[in-house]
Amino acid sequence: MMGRVTLRNLAAHKIRLVLTAVAVILGVAFVAGTLMFTDTMNKRFDELFSNISQDIAVDVRAKKVVGGDEDGMSAQPIPASVLETVKGVDGVKDPIGNVTGYAAVVGKDGKIVGTPQNGPPQIGVNLTRSAFYELTSGRAPRGPREVVIDEASAEKGGLAIGDTTQVITAGPPQRMKVVGLVDTGNMMGATVTAFDTPTAQRLLLKPGYFTDIEMKSAGPSEEELRDRVAAVLPDNLEAITGTELREEAQSDVAQIMGFFRTFLLVFALISIFVGAFIIFNTFSMLVAQRTRELALLRAIGAARAQVTRAVIGEAVAVGIVGSTLGLAAGAGLASLLQAQMGDAGEGGLVFTATPVIWSYAVGIVVTVVSAYFPARRAAKIPPVAAMRDDVALPQRSMRIRIALGSLLTAVGAGLIAAGLAGTGGNPAVPVGAGAFGVFVGIAMLAPVISVPVLRVLGAPAARLLGPPGRLARQNALRNPRRTAATAAALMIGLALITTVNVLGATMRASIDEQIDAQFGGDYLVQAQGAGGVNPEAQQKVRRTPGVVAASPAYDGQVKIDGKDVFYVAADAAVIVEAARLNIVSGRAASGPSDLMVDEGTAEDRGWKVGSTVPVQFPDGETERLTLAGVYSRSDLIGPRLLSPEMHRRHTLNPTVGIMVVDTVRTDAAMRSALESAVSGYPNLEVADQASLKEDARGQVDGFVTFLTILLIMSVIIAAVGVINTLALSVIERTREIGLLRAIGTSRRQLRRMIRLESIMIAVFGAVLGMGIGVAFGAALQRALADEGLGVLSIPYGTLVLYLGVAAVIGVLAALWPAWRAGRMDVLKAISTE
Known part of the structure; x- marks a missing residue:
C-alpha cells in the first residue's frame, strides 16, 4: 500500500520534485563529467605513449642527478660515440639518436604560435625514421634552412608548405622554409618543429650529441638487452627498457590527470553540498504541506516506519531520475572539456563503470540523506492530528540548534586555523573539514541570525513600497528555519566566490607592494x-x-x-x-x-x-x-x-x-x-615596473576568473533552491493569497510581494556568504603573510556587484512563483484547505 502512496505523491508533486531533481542533476553532472573526462584523457595518453614507444626495447639516457627534468630537455647530452658503441652490442637493432629541445615557430602574424608562458610545450626534434609522428605531406628536411612543423601549428600560424618563417630557439632566430607537415596525434596541443639531425644538434643541443638513444631488439628480451647495453655505458648514463619508459610516461600523465580530477571533484562536491540544502528544504516543505495527509495514514494503521519509507521512497525516485539525467549531462560536460583540449581531445568519450556507479551513488545517497530528517519528522505526527485544522510538524528546540551550530562553527574555525598554521600532514584535510564545519554551523545558526538581518534588509521595502513590502518582510520572517535553509545554499557559493576574490585582490595588492619595494631596475x-x-x-x-x-x-x-x-x-x-x-x-x-x-x-x-x-x-x-x-x-x-x-x-x-x-x-x-x-x-x-604589475595582475585575474566560473555551478543550484522554496511557499499560502486578492490586493502588488520576499532571501544569503568569505580570505592572508601575501585587500566594488547579482537572482527566481500566484482563481484559492 505504501508503495502506491509513494507513486501517487510523486505524480501529485511532479513540478516540485522536478525542481528538486535539478539540484541533483547539476551536482551529479559535475561528478560524472569529471570522471568521464579524466578516464577519456587517461586512455588517450595511454594509447599515445604506447604508440610512441611500442617498438623501443631499450632507451639510453643520462642519469638524473637533479630532479625537475622530466621533459629531458636540460639533461646532459650523450656523445655520438656512445651510439657507435651501442651498435656493437649483440642483440641491438636499429639504434637511433634522438635530439630534443626548445623550438617555437612564428606565424604569419609575426607572433609565436601557441602561448609560451602558460600553454602547451614547444618542442624541437630531429626527424628520424622511427619518429612517433607521421609525415603527412611534403618531405623530410634536408639542410640547415629547412623545417617540418605539425599540422595544427601550421593551421594556427597560417603557414603552408613552401612558406618561409622564423623558428625561435636558444640562439638567434632562424629563417627557414617549411618543407613538410607532420601529424603528431594527441600531443596536448604541443607545437612540434622537426629538423634534420645535424641542424637539430646545432640549434637544440650541441653538435655531435644526442638527448637519448633508442633501439629495438634483434632477439633478446628487453631486460636482457638492457643489461647488455648498460654494461658498455659510461657511469653517467643509464639504460632502461621500453616498458619502463612507457610506464614512466603513463605515470607522469596519470599524476597530472589525478590532480586535475581531484581539483574538479572538489568543486563538484561543493555543488552537491549546496544541493543537499535544497533537497532538505524541499522535502521539509512537502512534508509540512502533507501533514494532515500523513496523519490520516497513521490514523488508518500505517506505522511510523511505513510513513518514513514512503517519504524516503520519493527521495529515492528523485535521486534515480536526477542521477540518470545528471549522468547524461555529465557526458555533455565531459565532451565540452574534451573540446577544450584541442588535438588531445579528438575522438569519442570513454565510458567506464566508474562514473555510472559514482553518479548513482552520489545522487541517491545525497537525496536520501537530505530527505531522511524530514521523513523522520513526518513519522512522528500523531494520528489524532488528522482531526485538527492547525496541525503542524514538531520542531526541535532552537537552543539545541544554537548550541550545536556554535560548537560546529568554533570547531571548524579551529581546524581551519590548524591547517593554515601547518601543524603537520596535508593542510587541505583540516582546512576542508573546517570549512565544512563552519558552513554547517553557520547554516544552523542562520535562523537566529536571519531575524535581525531580515528586519534591517526589509526595512526600506516596508517603508517605501507599502503593504507589499511589509508583507514580503513578514513572509520572509514567518519561518526562519526555511528562510535560513534557502539562503544557506546561496551563502555557501558566494562565501567561496568571495574568498577567491579577496584572495585575488590580496595577491594583486601584495605583488604591487613587492614590485614597488623590490624592483629597483629601470x-x-x-x-x-x-x-x-x-x-x-x-x-x-x-x-x-x-x-x-x-x-x-x-x-x-x-x-x-x-x-x-x-x-x-x-x-x-x-x-x-x-x-x-x-x-x-x-x-x-x-x-x-x-x-x-x-x-x-x-x-x-x-x-x-x-x-x-x-x-x-x-x-x-x-x-x-x-x-x-x-x-x-x-x-x-x-x-x-x-x-x-x-x-x-x-x-x-x-x-x-x-x-x-x-x-x-x-x-x-x-x-x-x-x-x-x-x-x-x-x-x-x-x-618596466608598471608592466610587471600589469602582467602579474593579469595572471591573478585569470586564476580568479577560472575558480569563479567553477563555483558558479553552486550559485545556479542555489538559485534553483530559491525558486523551489518560493513555489512551494506560494502553494502553501494558496488560501492566504486568495484572501489578499479578495480584500483588494492587485495581481501586480501580489507579484511584487513575492519578488521582494525572494530578493530579501537572496540578499540575506549573499550578505551571510560574503561575510564568511571575507573572514576566510582574511584568515588565508594572515596565514600566508610570510609567503608573500603581506597586504590584505578587500574588493569592495566586486562585493557590491555580487550583492546586486544576488538581488537579480532573487528577481529571476521569483518570476514563475509570482506569475503562478497572480493567476490563481480567487474563489478556488479561498476554498482551499
Missing part, C-alpha cells in the same frame, strides 16, 4: 618560453643608446644536502641594486665560487657567512661554494643567488631568462628604443 628584457634572451639580442640591447648596463640572469636547479632546490644566477653587484636586496650580514658575492642566501635559508641550514656549502649540479659535478652574504627575504630573487660563471660552467646551454637593464633615463623614448632593439625577436618583450 627595465627588464624577458623571454616568453624556454628560448631565453639569445646572445645576439643581448648585444643589441647593450648597444642601444642610453643603456648604461645590461646584466643577464639565469635560473637553475641543484642539489644541496640531498634536496633539489632552485636558484638564480646573476651578477650580485647588479642584482643587489636591481632587486633592492638588503644584505644583513657579509657582502655581495664577487667570485665564481661565492653563494648568497636569504635569512630563512641560512637559519634553517645553520649557515653563517664563510660557511662552505657542497652543491651538486645537473652535470653530476659537485662544487664547494662559500657563503659570502645573507640578505633579507626577496620574492623576486628567491632564497639562493649563485654567480653566472658557476651556472655557465655546469650548464650545457645556458639560457638567459631575463636581462636587467639600467638606462640614463626612463621615458617613452627609452622604452621605444629598447623595444626596437628586440623587435626582431618575437619571444622577447621589454617590461
Whole structure:
C-alpha cells in the first residue's frame, strides 16, 4: 500500500520534485563529467605513449642527478660515440639518436604560435625514421634552412608548405622554409618543429650529441638487452627498457590527470553540498504541506516506519531520475572539456563503470540523506492530528540548534586555523573539514541570525513600497528555519566566490607592494618560453643608446644536502641594486665560487657567512661554494643567488631568462628604443615596473576568473533552491493569497510581494556568504603573510556587484512563483484547505 502512496505523491508533486531533481542533476553532472573526462584523457595518453614507444626495447639516457627534468630537455647530452658503441652490442637493432629541445615557430602574424608562458610545450626534434609522428605531406628536411612543423601549428600560424618563417630557439632566430607537415596525434596541443639531425644538434643541443638513444631488439628480451647495453655505458648514463619508459610516461600523465580530477571533484562536491540544502528544504516543505495527509495514514494503521519509507521512497525516485539525467549531462560536460583540449581531445568519450556507479551513488545517497530528517519528522505526527485544522510538524528546540551550530562553527574555525598554521600532514584535510564545519554551523545558526538581518534588509521595502513590502518582510520572517535553509545554499557559493576574490585582490595588492619595494631596475628584457634572451639580442640591447648596463640572469636547479632546490644566477653587484636586496650580514658575492642566501635559508641550514656549502649540479659535478652574504627575504630573487660563471660552467646551454637593464633615463623614448632593439625577436618583450604589475595582475585575474566560473555551478543550484522554496511557499499560502486578492490586493502588488520576499532571501544569503568569505580570505592572508601575501585587500566594488547579482537572482527566481500566484482563481484559492 505504501508503495502506491509513494507513486501517487510523486505524480501529485511532479513540478516540485522536478525542481528538486535539478539540484541533483547539476551536482551529479559535475561528478560524472569529471570522471568521464579524466578516464577519456587517461586512455588517450595511454594509447599515445604506447604508440610512441611500442617498438623501443631499450632507451639510453643520462642519469638524473637533479630532479625537475622530466621533459629531458636540460639533461646532459650523450656523445655520438656512445651510439657507435651501442651498435656493437649483440642483440641491438636499429639504434637511433634522438635530439630534443626548445623550438617555437612564428606565424604569419609575426607572433609565436601557441602561448609560451602558460600553454602547451614547444618542442624541437630531429626527424628520424622511427619518429612517433607521421609525415603527412611534403618531405623530410634536408639542410640547415629547412623545417617540418605539425599540422595544427601550421593551421594556427597560417603557414603552408613552401612558406618561409622564423623558428625561435636558444640562439638567434632562424629563417627557414617549411618543407613538410607532420601529424603528431594527441600531443596536448604541443607545437612540434622537426629538423634534420645535424641542424637539430646545432640549434637544440650541441653538435655531435644526442638527448637519448633508442633501439629495438634483434632477439633478446628487453631486460636482457638492457643489461647488455648498460654494461658498455659510461657511469653517467643509464639504460632502461621500453616498458619502463612507457610506464614512466603513463605515470607522469596519470599524476597530472589525478590532480586535475581531484581539483574538479572538489568543486563538484561543493555543488552537491549546496544541493543537499535544497533537497532538505524541499522535502521539509512537502512534508509540512502533507501533514494532515500523513496523519490520516497513521490514523488508518500505517506505522511510523511505513510513513518514513514512503517519504524516503520519493527521495529515492528523485535521486534515480536526477542521477540518470545528471549522468547524461555529465557526458555533455565531459565532451565540452574534451573540446577544450584541442588535438588531445579528438575522438569519442570513454565510458567506464566508474562514473555510472559514482553518479548513482552520489545522487541517491545525497537525496536520501537530505530527505531522511524530514521523513523522520513526518513519522512522528500523531494520528489524532488528522482531526485538527492547525496541525503542524514538531520542531526541535532552537537552543539545541544554537548550541550545536556554535560548537560546529568554533570547531571548524579551529581546524581551519590548524591547517593554515601547518601543524603537520596535508593542510587541505583540516582546512576542508573546517570549512565544512563552519558552513554547517553557520547554516544552523542562520535562523537566529536571519531575524535581525531580515528586519534591517526589509526595512526600506516596508517603508517605501507599502503593504507589499511589509508583507514580503513578514513572509520572509514567518519561518526562519526555511528562510535560513534557502539562503544557506546561496551563502555557501558566494562565501567561496568571495574568498577567491579577496584572495585575488590580496595577491594583486601584495605583488604591487613587492614590485614597488623590490624592483629597483629601470627595465627588464624577458623571454616568453624556454628560448631565453639569445646572445645576439643581448648585444643589441647593450648597444642601444642610453643603456648604461645590461646584466643577464639565469635560473637553475641543484642539489644541496640531498634536496633539489632552485636558484638564480646573476651578477650580485647588479642584482643587489636591481632587486633592492638588503644584505644583513657579509657582502655581495664577487667570485665564481661565492653563494648568497636569504635569512630563512641560512637559519634553517645553520649557515653563517664563510660557511662552505657542497652543491651538486645537473652535470653530476659537485662544487664547494662559500657563503659570502645573507640578505633579507626577496620574492623576486628567491632564497639562493649563485654567480653566472658557476651556472655557465655546469650548464650545457645556458639560457638567459631575463636581462636587467639600467638606462640614463626612463621615458617613452627609452622604452621605444629598447623595444626596437628586440623587435626582431618575437619571444622577447621589454617590461618596466608598471608592466610587471600589469602582467602579474593579469595572471591573478585569470586564476580568479577560472575558480569563479567553477563555483558558479553552486550559485545556479542555489538559485534553483530559491525558486523551489518560493513555489512551494506560494502553494502553501494558496488560501492566504486568495484572501489578499479578495480584500483588494492587485495581481501586480501580489507579484511584487513575492519578488521582494525572494530578493530579501537572496540578499540575506549573499550578505551571510560574503561575510564568511571575507573572514576566510582574511584568515588565508594572515596565514600566508610570510609567503608573500603581506597586504590584505578587500574588493569592495566586486562585493557590491555580487550583492546586486544576488538581488537579480532573487528577481529571476521569483518570476514563475509570482506569475503562478497572480493567476490563481480567487474563489478556488479561498476554498482551499
